Amino acid sequence: MTTSDPNIPVTSDPLAETLHMLRLTGTLYCRGELTAPWAIAIPQLEGVMSFMVATSGAFWLELEGMEPRLLSQGCLALIPHGTPHTISSAPGLAGDPLFELPVDKVSERYEIMRHGGGGSMTRTMYGVVRFDDVAAEHLLKLLPQIIGIDAWDDQTGGWLQSTLRFIASEAASLKPGGETVITRLSDVVVIQAIRSWLETAPTTETGWLAALRDPQIGKALALMHRRPGEDWSVDTLAVEVGMSRSAFAARFANLVGQTPLRYLTDWRMRMARSRLIDTSDALAAISGDLGYQSEAAFCRAFKRVFGKPPGSIRRAEPGRAGAAFPEQRPARAG
Numbered sequence: 001m002t003t004s005d006p007n008i009p010v011t012s013d014p015l016a017e018t019l020h021m022l023r024l025t026g027t028l029y030c031r032g033e034l035t036a037p038w039a040i041a042i043p044q045l046e047g048v049m050s051f052m053v054a055t056s057g058a059f060w061l062e063l064e065g066m067e068p069r070l071l072s073q074g075c076l077a078l079i080p081h082g083t084p085h086t087i088s089s090a091p092g093l094a095g096d097p098l099f100e101l102p103v104d105k106v107s108e109r110y111e112i113m114r115h116g117g118g119g120s121m122t123r124t125m126y127g128v129v130r131f132d133d134v135a136a137e138h139l140l141k142l143l144p145q146i147i148g149i150d151a152w153d154d155q156t157g158g159w160l161q162s163t164l165r166f167i168a169s170e171a172a173s174l175k176p177g178g179e180t181v182i183t184r185l186s187d188v189v190v191i192q193a194i195r196s197w198l199e200t201a202p203t204t205e206t207g208w209l210a211a212l213r214d215p216q217i218g219k220a221l222a223l224m225h226r227r228p229g230e231d232w233s234v235d236t237l238a239v240e241v242g243m244s245r246s247a248f249a250a251r252f253a254n255l256v257g258q259t260p261l262r263y264l265t266d267w268r269m270r271m272a273r274s275r276l277i278d279t280s281d282a283l284a285a286i287s288g289d290l291g292y293q294s295e296a297a298f299c300r301a302f303k304r305v306f307g308k309p310p311g312s313i314r315r316a317e318p319g320r321a322g323a324a325f326p327e328q329r330p331a332r333a334g
Helices: 014-020 134-140 159-173 178-200 208-213 215-226 234-241 245-256 260-278 283-289 295-306 310-316
Strands: 024-035 039-042 049-056 059-063 069-071 075-079 085-088 104-107 110-116 121-131 147-150
Touching: 014 134, 014 178, 014 208, 014 215, 024 178, 049 069, 049 159, 049 178, 069 075, 075 178, 110 178, 121 134, 121 178, 134 260, 147 178, 159 178, 208 215, 208 245, 215 234, 215 245, 215 260, 234 245, 234 260, 245 260, 260 283, 260 295, 260 310, 283 295, 283 310, 295 310
Parallel strands: 024 110
Antiparallel strands: 024 121, 039 085, 049 075, 049 121, 059 069, 059 085, 075 147, 104 110
16 A cells, blocks of 8 residues: 655655654743843753743853853754753853743743843743654754754844744734744744754764765655555665665665664654554554554554554553643643
8 A cells, every 4th residue: 555645745855855744733932021130940841842032131041061051132042852951141040940930821822921030121932842743753863952043143044033033023912813923933943943953963974864865765765754655665665766675775774773674664653653642543544554454463563663552552642732841731820
């Protein structure tokens, strides 16, 4: 059976195709009006990434084991791994725990925080997002602890500056539908920040990014991503990319660290896991779409990858399209 994902544009650039697959869910956006002295301690947030910008004034960002970083107006910092950090009006201040601070909840995904000692004002934008797709599992492993971009620097091409100015304008007035505009633009900011990092990331000889950038192995990966339900074999993939079977298998394993069919199985199973969590699709439909002739064969493959049957995944994780913060995030009074 052949199943092609219509959301993936067919291009000659496998890396671009893969980036197009990135999906963000559960965006939560907080506008901060913070008066010195102030400090906020953000705990470990599993499975999410955070981004922050000073729209006026400046603030300090501190991560354990790293030098404090000053974020002046327009600078963006992205923390891809949910690492604990503190933002403050001055380095070294003890942070007040994030979840103990009151906010005004404008909507499910937009809130305003007013906090501090009454001194000089800093206005911030702070967002929390979750990636919700298979490609992100590979990509996130490659990202550094922090990605920083100077939005007012002309080298960014102006995209970040104009987008952040638009977000700041929407946040200041919050017209009807403004929170929707803000969260959608926040998604764009995160993906663009990752793209900017990829453009300057050190070139490596092996690994997932190196494989995507390889003309032939990248094409093979794109084919598997685009048509995961195809009855692929090492032979058919080698023919598609114009290599001998042995040369293709060796180069693929060297770059990716897995055999082609093991990679395909892992990719299919992670796609299946996303559908099990996010949809009510029948198991037979999922397994058929991913190229399995029987549910039994699909279930065996799923259990080999995740150590548990697919039904238990659906019962344990009945959906994740809600809030960006983990479920233990307490309600905060406005």
